[in-house]
Amino acid sequence: MISRATHFASERATCIDHILCNDMSDIYSSCIFRAKISHHLPVCINLNLNIGNIERTGSAKPRVKVNEYLLNKFIADLRDIEKAISPVKSAQESFTDFITEFKISYDKWFVEPNNLSSRKFNNLRKDWITIGLAKSCESRRVLYETWQTNRSNHNWNIYVKYSRKLDALIDKAKYDYFCQKINENKDDLKKTWRLINNILGRKRQNKLLTFPEEDAAHNFNKYFVNVASDLVASSYPNDVDDDSFKNFLGQFDFDNENSLTDVVFKETDLMFFISKLSNSKGTYFAPKILKQVSYDLSSVLCKLFNKCVSEGYFPTELKVAKVIPLYKNKGDINDISNYRPISMLSVFSKIFEKLLHKTLTDHLESHNILNDSQYGFRKKRSTLHALINAMENVCQSVDSKQHTLGIFVDFSKAFDVLNHSILLRKLSHYGIRGKILELLTSYLTERQQYVSYGGIESTILTTSTGVPQGSVLGPLLFIIFINDIVNISKMASFVLFADDLNLFVAHTCRATVYSLANSILKELYNYCISNKLIINFSKCCFIEFGFKACKDFFHLGILNNRFLKVERYKFLGIVINSTLNWNDQIDQVITQVSKSCGTLYRIRLHVPRKILRNIYMALIQPYLIYCIPLWGSSLSSEKMNKLFVLQKKCVRIVAGKTAKENGIFKHTKPIFRSLNILTVFNLYTYFTATEAMKVISTQSPCLLFNFFQPSVRSNRLLLPKFNYESLKKKSFVYNGSKIINYLINHDIPFFGLISLPVFKIRLKRHLLTIQGRSRSGDDAWLQCNHDIFSDIRL
Numbered sequence: 001m002i003s004r005a006t007h008f009a010s011e012r013a014t015c016i017d018h019i020l021c022n023d024m025s026d027i028y029s030s031c032i033f034r035a036k037i038s039h040h041l042p043v044c045i046n047l048n049l050n051i052g053n054i055e056r057t058g059s060a061k062p063r064v065k066v067n068e069y070l071l072n073k074f075i076a077d078l079r080d081i082e083k084a085i086s087p088v089k090s091a092q093e094s095f096t097d098f099i100t101e102f103k104i105s106y107d108k109w110f111v112e113p114n115n116l117s118s119r120k121f122n123n124l125r126k127d128w129i130t131i132g133l134a135k136s137c138e139s140r141r142v143l144y145e146t147w148q149t150n151r152s153n154h155n156w157n158i159y160v161k162y163s164r165k166l167d168a169l170i171d172k173a174k175y176d177y178f179c180q181k182i183n184e185n186k187d188d189l190k191k192t193w194r195l196i197n198n199i200l201g202r203k204r205q206n207k208l209l210t211f212p213e214e215d216a217a218h219n220f221n222k223y224f225v226n227v228a229s230d231l232v233a234s235s236y237p238n239d240v241d242d243d244s245f246k247n248f249l250g251q252f253d254f255d256n257e258n259s260l261t262d263v264v265f266k267e268t269d270l271m272f273f274i275s276k277l278s279n280s281k282g283t284y285f286a287p288k289i290l291k292q293v294s295y296d297l298s299s300v301l302c303k304l305f306n307k308c309v310s311e312g313y314f315p316t317e318l319k320v321a322k323v324i325p326l327y328k329n330k331g332d333i334n335d336i337s338n339y340r341p342i343s344m345l346s347v348f349s350k351i352f353e354k355l356l357h358k359t360l361t362d363h364l365e366s367h368n369i370l371n372d373s374q375y376g377f378r379k380k381r382s383t384l385h386a387l388i389n390a391m392e393n394v395c396q397s398v399d400s401k402q403h404t405l406g407i408f409v410d411f412s413k414a415f416d417v418l419n420h421s422i423l424l425r426k427l428s429h430y431g432i433r434g435k436i437l438e439l440l441t442s443y444l445t446e447r448q449q450y451v452s453y454g455g456i457e458s459t460i461l462t463t464s465t466g467v468p469q470g471s472v473l474g475p476l477l478f479i480i481f482i483n484d485i486v487n488i489s490k491m492a493s494f495v496l497f498a499d500d501l502n503l504f505v506a507h508t509c510r511a512t513v514y515s516l517a518n519s520i521l522k523e524l525y526n527y528c529i530s531n532k533l534i535i536n537f538s539k540c541c542f543i544e545f546g547f548k549a550c551k552d553f554f555h556l557g558i559l560n561n562r563f564l565k566v567e568r569y570k571f572l573g574i575v576i577n578s579t580l581n582w583n584d585q586i587d588q589v590i591t592q593v594s595k596s597c598g599t600l601y602r603i604r605l606h607v608p609r610k611i612l613r614n615i616y617m618a619l620i621q622p623y624l625i626y627c628i629p630l631w632g633s634s635l636s637s638e639k640m641n642k643l644f645v646l647q648k649k650c651v652r653i654v655a656g657k658t659a660k661e662n663g664i665f666k667h668t669k670p671i672f673r674s675l676n677i678l679t680v681f682n683l684y685t686y687f688t689a690t691e692a693m694k695v696i697s698t699q700s701p702c703l704l705f706n707f708f709q710p711s712v713r714s715n716r717l718l719l720p721k722f723n724y725e726s727l728k729k730k731s732f733v734y735n736g737s738k739i740i741n742y743l744i745n746h747d748i749p750f751f752g753l754i755s756l757p758v759f760k761i762r763l764k765r766h767l768l769t770i771q772g773r774s775r776s777g778d779d780a781w782l783q784c785n786h787d788i789f790s791d792i793r794l
Contacts, residue, residue: 004032006041019045064110064286071292077105078296082303091308095315098304099348106285128177129170136166171605178606190280196615199606200599216336217458220325221451224341225461228416232465235534244530245422248484252369254431260363261434265305265355270298273354283322283344290347305352312438318349320460321449321468343449343470353472356439360432360476369430370479371486372703376498377475380700383497383572384627384691388732389703390495390502390571391580391630396720397506398546398580399727403513406576407503407556408569409524410539414499415478416466419532420444423481430480443473481531488523491516497572514554517542525558537561543569543578574627580730582631586639589631590646592623597650604653612654613675620650624680629691632684633730644680651677673772682767685739690760692736697756707733716741 005013017040019030033042081101085094129137140163147155178195185191274294277287290297308314321343331338361379364370370378375386390406397404424441427433432440447468451458467474475498485501486494493504503520507513528535541564542556556563568577568584575584596619604612624647634640648668652659655671672679678686692708699705709718717737722728729735 002030002032002043006032006043017041017043019043021045021047062107062111062284064289065112066110066289066292070109071289074105074109074289075293075296077101077109078293078300081105082296082300085300085303091304091311091313092315094307095304095317098300099317103284106289110286110289126174128173130173133166133170133173136169140166175606179608182607182611192611196603196607199603217451217453217456220336220339220341220453221323221449221458221461223336224323224451225449225463227337228413228465231413231534232417232532236529236532240529240532242421245426247530248487248527249426249429250484250487252367252430254367254433258367259431259433260359260436263309263359263436265302265309267298267302269355269358270302270305270351271295273351274298276354277347277350281344282347285347287347301348301351305355308352309435309439312435312442314352314439314442316446318346318352319443319447321345321447321470323449323451323469325451325453341451341469343468345468345470350472356436356443357472357476359436360473360480363432364430364480367431370483371494372701373486373494374479374483374496375701376496376500377479380694380698383574384629385695385701385704386495386497387572387574387627387630389701390493390504391576392704392707392731392733393493393504393506394545395580395722395727395731397504399722399724400506401723402506402508403510404504404506404545405513405517405556406543406545406569407505407517407521407563408541408543408571409501409503410536411499411501412534412536413466414482414533415469415474417532417534418466418478418481420465422531423477426481426484430483440477482533485524485527488527489520492520500572502571511554514556517556521556521558521563537563540564541566541569543567543576545578545580574630580727581637582634582730583637583639585631586634586637586643589623590639590643593620593643593646593650596620596623597646597653600650600653604656609654609656612656613677616650616654616677620647625683625687628680628684629688629732629736632680632688633732633735635681635684640680647680651675669772673768676768678764678767679771682771686760686763686767688732688736689739689743689763690756692732692740693756693759696740708737716744 002015002018005015006017007014030043030045033044081098084097084101089097140159143155143159143162147159178199181195182192185195271294274290274297277291279286279288281287322345324342324344325336325339326342327333328338328340373389375381375383375389394404394406420441423444424437427437427440444467447463448460449463450460467477479496479498482496482499485496491505495502495504503517503524505513505517505520507516525535527533535558537558540561543566556565568575575588577584599619600612600616603615607615624643632640651668651671652665654675659665659668659671695701695704696708707720709720710716711718717740719737719741720728720731720734722731722734
């Protein structure tokens with residue numbers, strides 16, 4: 001379609017940009033723009049796509065206006081709504097009346113008449129391009145066309161000189177613009193990051209299916225609703241004994257006094273949870289408005305929620321979810337199985353669920369029901385704790401010359417296939433009964449959802465299995481459901497993080513350890529059949545830790561499904577391998593930091609140094625500190641030194657011109673100090689010490705606290721004994737105990753004598769001082785001394 005020159009050099013012109021088409025019937029015209037956008041002239045084509053208009057049925061989030069007068073009017077309506085609550089009506093009728101009246105009042109006072117947000121089009125002119133700069137850009141275009149007409153060296157030199165000066169002015173205008181905007185929004189983190197993404201050119205890309213959106217919304221909803229039930233039906237026979245799951249339940253004796261049967265909510269609890277709502281996660285009602293009327297709103301909701309508890313009924317309006325499909329960025333875009341459902345629930349549902357979550361959690365913790373091996377969705381527990389537990393068990397087993405297997409089991413759609421009947425009976429077994437159990441039964445049954453896609457809303461369908469996606473109660477109900485999985489065997493160490501199941505089996509005989517592991521997997525399969533969970537065999541694998549190279553005479557698996565033996569595995573975001581070194585993990589961190597370093601370099605000229613440091617802390621620091629108490633123990637390895645060099649490069653970018661003196665890079669020690677940034681070696685020291693302090697002072701998680709051994713003769717910790725020096729250096733407990741003892745030996749209070757925030761501040765200040773005067777960053781943790789707390793004012 002293009003037959004003229006699109007690329008011009010100083011001495012020649014070529015036609016190297018083309019548009020190819022195999023159907024000329026719908027093509028109107030083609031053309032070339034004479035614009036200096038790039039080295040190649042833009043080409044375009046005008047054609048008829050024959051796309052009809054699609055009626056959009058989706059409702060956009062309303063645009064609201066808020067002021068003190070409107071809030072007072074709305075509060076007056078809330079008080080009238082509270083007075084109208086009838087004790088005669090059922091909980092469902094009362095809540096329906098409340099939602100109706102609440103929405104009428106909300107729309108009346110807050111929603112603007114033209115409440116649908118208008119579609120935003122991309123503004124071609126950047127905000128920092130002034131009228132003067134725009135005229136200069138036009139002058140540059142004229143100079144470029146002059147050179148194209150008469151391609152002489154004189155015209156080219158004039159154009160290049162003018163273009164360079166203009167580019168410098170545009171960069172200066174862009175820098176001043178973003179500095180001003182960032183200063184204006186310095187207290188609004190969301191707007192600040194929106195500006196940063198604007199600088200980086202990051203835009204959301206909405207990938208759409210090629211078939212009509214109306215059909216897509218319906219197909220998505222049908223798939224999301226039926227995928228779990230179809231998976232269960234095709235995996236297990238229908239003649240499974242409904243009571244077989246009881247074989248794995250532990251012994252819990254609850255009488256009427258110990259059981260959780262009823263609860264009365266308080267207005268103060270509702271006000272607290274309303275104040276914690278996220279302003280960006282409301283579906284229709286803006287959380288920021290609910291927060292401003294929380295006193296009166298909590299009074300109304302408290303009566304309604306207590307009425308729901310007394311009747312054991314969860315309102316129907318709170319059981320409807322709006323689902324938005326999100327492409328996983330892998331696989332065929334037209335395959336709906338490559339989309340992830342993102343559910344949005346009513347803000348009132350989230351408040352009610354948070355109250356129930358607190359009630360259930362208090363009961364579970366007071367009776368010590370949840371097993372210590374579960375680290376997911378629990379307070380004071382994290383992925384780091386799960387990894388420490390796993391690696392300490394492996395290190396101790398290998399050090400004892402035991403053959404150790406790490407088995408990693410993956411479940412297919414574990415949250416979606418959860419059986420309601422079994423869950424409710426397990427809740428009763430754990431002492432959750434009476435009206436609370438009736439309420440949870442109502443909460444799980446007859447839930448509905450619809451899909452919103454491309455502005456089109458599907459019909460509403462009912463779900464029959466699984467916990468609600470995007471809910472507050474869902475994760476807690478799941479870990480209750482899977483709580484008894486550790487009862488399948490006492491010969492394995494379990495580490496769970498929600499639905500991630502990891503087993504570790506050790507024995508002095510290699511044949512025996514494989515035999516034990518296969519018998520445990522057989523029991524796991526029986527457990528899954530009884531509880532109607534589905535193992536995804538294609539993603540299950542195992543690692544032999546510390547084994548010498550030998551032929552594989554042994555195998556792991558369930559029935560005819562063999563588990564894949566691997567040398568390395570990504571375990572909760574950390575790469576572990578069979579040799580128990582951290583080279584693979586450090587390589588992963590280096591790759592992640594390198595990418596972020598490029599982003600930092602691109603943005604360096606457009607934001608002030610202070611903001612650049614904040615971007616460093618958001619883009620670079622998280623990769624350096626995630627689980628560093630484990631992989632950071634490789635202090636003297638070449639990989640860690642390579643990572644340290646990369647960190648120094650990032651720090652020099654943040655420092656900008658101050659990183660150089662007479663055109664030569666200065667030493668980074670004063671730069672780290674001035675930016676208040678720790679080296680990767682001292683980050684290891686800092687987070688190892690603080691994590692050890694948290695575990696010991698709170699005695700939680702219990703399994704980790706039991707690894708530490710306090711001395712009976714002093715307030716120090718006994719160092720765990722290891723036969724192999726290499727394993728000792730990799731142990732978090734050994735390194736954490738050694739650092740703590742060093743602090744205690746220098747009269748530094750530790751056990752309950754100093755708060756954690758004060759400890760963190762003083763430790764960081766001391767490490768900054770040490771790394772500023774030591775020859776290298778990695779020896780700072782060995783130089784801790786008694787001045788860590790001296791002469792420091794907080």
